[in-house]
Amino acid sequence: LPIVPVTYSARWAKRFASWDGFLLPLPGARGVILWGEPLRIPRDANKDTLIALQQTLEATMIDLRQRADARVGRIEMQDKIS
Secondary structure (H helix, E strand, O other): OOEOOEEEEEOOEEEOOOOOOOEEEOOOOOEEEEEOOOEOOOOOOOHHHHHHHHHHHHHHHHHHHHHHHHHHOOOOOOOOOO
């Protein structure tokens, strides 16, 4: 099965300081949902391939999050989920 990168954002929301930076939209907030191209993991992928795919997925998720935040006018001080 492919992995589909998906994110969302809302201008009026609370972002928690958790491992995934969970965003809880406030009541009545309008938001946006964005998704990227499916990422297919070969069954016979070696360690180097998996690392490259992980980096691709992370970069895609960061890009999608920044684009979603920009579309709703949300400004974040931190670019990377840690």
